[in-house]
Amino acid sequence: MSEILRVENLTKFFDTSGGKLHAVDGVSFSLEKGKTLGVVGESGCGKSTLGRTVLHLLEPTAGKIYFEGKDITKVGKKELHKLREDMQIIFQDPFSSLNPRMTVSDTIAEPLILQKKLQKVQIGQEVEKLMDTVGLADRFANAYPHEMDGGRRQRVVIARALALNPKFIVCDEPVSALDVSIQAQILNLMQDLQEERGLSYIFVTHDLSVVKYISHDIVVMYLGQLVEKAPSVEIFRSPLHPYTKALLSAIPKPDVHEKSKRILLKGELTSPINPKPGCRFAARCLYACDRCHEPQVQKEIMPNHFVACCRAEELMTGTLQDG
Amino acid sequence: MSEKDVLLSIEDLVVEYSSDSEIVHAVNDVSLQISKGQTLGLVGETGAGKTTIAKAIMQILPDPPARITGGKVIMDGENLLDLKEDKMQKIRGNRISMIFQDPMTALNPTIVVGKQIMEAISLHEKVSSREACRKAEEMLEKVGIPKERYSDYPHQFSGGMKQRVIIAIALACNPELLLADEPTTALDVTIQAQVLDMMNELKQEFGTSVLMITHDLGIVAETCDCVAVIYAGEIVEYGTAAEIFDNPQHPYTTGLFGSLPNMAKEGGRLKPIDGMMPDPTELPEGCKFAPRCRFATEKCRQGRPELRSAGGSHVVRCMRTS
Ligand SMILES: Nc1ncnc2c1ncn2[C@@H]1O[C@H](COP(=O)(O)OP(=O)(O)OP(=O)(O)O)[C@@H](O)[C@H]1O
Ligand SMILES: Nc1ncnc2c1ncn2[C@@H]1O[C@H](COP(=O)(O)OP(=O)(O)OP(=O)(O)O)[C@@H](O)[C@H]1O
Ligand code: SF4
Ligand code: SF4
Ligand SMILES: [Mg+2]
Ligand SMILES: [Mg+2]
Numbered sequence: 001m002s003e004i005l006r007v008e009n010l011t012k013f014f015d016t017s018g019g020k021l022h023a024v025d026g027v028s029f030s031l032e033k034g035k036t037l038g039v040v041g042e043s044g045c046g047k048s049t050l051g052r053t054v055l056h057l058l059e060p061t062a063g064k065i066y067f068e069g070k071d072i073t074k075v076g077k078k079e080l081h082k083l084r085e086d087m088q089i090i091f092q093d094p095f096s097s098l099n100p101r102m103t104v105s106d107t108i109a110e111p112l113i114l115q116k117k118l119q120k121v122q123i124g125q126e127v128e129k130l131m132d133t134v135g136l137a138d139r140f141a142n143a144y145p146h147e148m149d150g151g152r153r154q155r156v157v158i159a160r161a162l163a164l165n166p167k168f169i170v171c172d173e174p175v176s177a178l179d180v181s182i183q184a185q186i187l188n189l190m191q192d193l194q195e196e197r198g199l200s201y202i203f204v205t206h207d208l209s210v211v212k213y214i215s216h217d218i219v220v221m222y223l224g225q226l227v228e229k230a231p232s233v234e235i236f237r238s239p240l241h242p243y244t245k246a247l248l249s250a251i252p253k254p255d256v257h258e259k260s261k262r263i264l265l266k267g268e269l270t271s272p273i274n275p276k277p278g279c280r281f282a283a284r285c286l287y288a289c290d291r292c293h294e295p296q297v298q299k300e301i302m303p304n305h306f307v308a309c310c311r312a313e314e315l316m317t318g319t320l321q322d323g
Numbered sequence: 324m325s326e327k328d329v330l331l332s333i334e335d336l337v338v339e340y341s342s343d344s345e346i347v348h349a350v351n352d353v354s355l356q357i358s359k360g361q362t363l364g365l366v367g368e369t370g371a372g373k374t375t376i377a378k379a380i381m382q383i384l385p386d387p388p389a390r391i392t393g394g395k396v397i398m399d400g401e402n403l404l405d406l407k408e409d410k411m412q413k414i415r416g417n418r419i420s421m422i423f424q425d426p427m428t429a430l431n432p433t434i435v436v437g438k439q440i441m442e443a444i445s446l447h448e449k450v451s452s453r454e455a456c457r458k459a460e461e462m463l464e465k466v467g468i469p470k471e472r473y474s475d476y477p478h479q480f481s482g483g484m485k486q487r488v489i490i491a492i493a494l495a496c497n498p499e500l501l502l503a504d505e506p507t508t509a510l511d512v513t514i515q516a517q518v519l520d521m522m523n524e525l526k527q528e529f530g531t532s533v534l535m536i537t538h539d540l541g542i543v544a545e546t547c548d549c550v551a552v553i554y555a556g557e558i559v560e561y562g563t564a565a566e567i568f569d570n571p572q573h574p575y576t577t578g579l580f581g582s583l584p585n586m587a588k589e590g591g592r593l594k595p596i597d598g599m600m601p602d603p604t605e606l607p608e609g610c611k612f613a614p615r616c617r618f619a620t621e622k623c624r625q626g627r628p629e630l631r632s633a634g635g636s637h638v639v640r641c642m643r644t645s
Contacts, residue, residue, distance in 0.1 A: 016475060016479060017474055017475075018471050018472075018474075040511070041511065042467075042511050042513060042514060043467075043481060043482075043483025043484060043487070043510050043511050044467075044468070044480070044481045044483060048481060048482065049481075092482050092509075093427060093482060149368075149370040149600070150369040150370075173482070173509070176509060177505075177509075178369065179367075179368050179369050179538030180538055180539075180540070180579060180582045181368060181579060181596045182369060206483070206509070206510060206511035206512070208512065246513060247511070247512060250512035250513045251512050251541065252512070252515075252516075252539070252541030252542050252544065252545045253541055253544065254540035254541045254543070254544050254568070255544055256544045256564045256565050256568040256569070257565075264520075265517070269467065269468070270469070271471045271472070273471060273472075
């Protein structure tokens, strides 16, 4: 098995009126070819920023991004442009990711036209093939985005992302705005494409049932930092970081009789602007102690299961008293 | 349910969108009741007509192309559809407020987020601007955004943070009726729980009624007293939350439950309902779900099934319900 992407200490700060906003702060992980890495975490924790920075759509503040072994933070503009064909993104916002004045076929054809490799006729054939791949009927070729429902719109977005035959796609909340039955159709489609084409995905989502279904590995972020990383099954079976535990406990269940026992997060909000060095979850953590106000290092608590929490071992063995 | 407990009642509402060549039959004879202090869930596929119903209540449908061709929306004995625009304007924001599905178009990109919340507060409460500002900071924190971010512009916020600002604005005016259109689609479960709790507080404290539009059956189970399932602009099943969850009757509703990713299971394939909703410009004659229904018979394709009682307050629009 080979690695397609490796990210080391990736960091992205934004300058704001209040100071440096730590949107992504020292994140490291790797992704195997043909696999899916799920990225989950609180709204505003830096998932979209991570996705964009990995593709170098945002200039990283620090850190390295190796795509097929090559550090893409170092390559020139021209080479980056070439690499972009292999790396695509599906954006979060379903309302603004399509140009309202372009038809479906023009939207899908655009990257092929810009690439300037194919003749007009070939592009037409390619667009037909792509529409077929994502399950869009021919009759939509001349439709505009507002004439289609959300599920079909998302199929157009996927067809466009596939146009240049990429190896790797960052999917930023691709199904969050869709209802469950259409969500299921799109997730199945993405899985089929992965199997057929050996695609690798980074799959950003706040929906835990979706991430569980589609990911091989999962990383959990909290205020810009990676707090837990493990195989998908493992995270759901034995979450170790207190934030991950709270997150899993908060999933609403489609059952009117079972009132869920969620761990409510209370306590002061921590701002990502000029944060203090300690654990960023400390203000809301049930187990916070003195050691938590020092920087937390990531440790491999179990094989392939990494946690950035000084009390993770105690939590795992159950020797912990609530702090 | 006695008559006086009802805050808003929709009767036989019909809404169409017309373009040069076609008519989209978006809402077809919909009747719903929202009781005081209760939450009614409205669930259904994309394009089913959920947003159109909410916008019809608010009287903010784009006309053209939208036209309300029949029905009433009654609040306090008055048909809102007959009110003059200046009267309706007073109701909007004061008595009824809406959380829009698309936060990007509902926020002003040139004004800092805190000020947008503050303006909503000042508009509805006679308070000093200092006090309004303090309240706006409090609302920000309540939706999980540190007050230090008051002076940021919308583009500096993440998708979910923008959605939370919209929620803060809608809740700031303590409405009697809150129309929440997919209010938490961009939020993770912990923040979602916080937001749902806030709505619950509003319900407890001020007796606010809520129309909760969502495709998340987990949210419905957790927040709704009653549920209406809508398909192709028609109510196909309606009842208390317990009736719908314990005993879903309509084949579309059972299909919805079947397509949920199951948290208890690992891997496997999801089971979406096969096929697509019919084209709303050419709705089928009989049962609109017939083309996708595995129980469909000739009878289903002939006449439109009426809503039939399935016991209690539970009604179902299906020939199989007897
Ligand atoms: N252009 C920008 N300028 C300043 N701050 C920004 C900018 N873009 C994002 N941020 C901030 O960076 C942090 C991370 O934002 P990001 O969009 O990556 O979050 P997210 O995890 O994708 O959240 P969501 O689930 O709500 O989409 C937030 O605090 C956000 O306000
Ligand atoms: N401005 C418009 N012009 C023409 N047709 C429209 C317009 N707005 C909505 N429609 C159509 O009316 C029908 C109902 O749309 P509506 O937005 O109410 O559905 P919805 O249930 O809210 O769906 P979603 O879950 O995607 O938000 C759809 O077929 C839609 O395409
Ligand atoms: S480091 Fe401390 S505060 Fe942070 S999650 Fe672990 S126990 Fe909680
Ligand atoms: S009326 Fe017939 S086609 Fe319609 S849902 Fe019932 S069984 Fe299916
Ligand atoms: Mg995001
Ligand atoms: Mg809608």
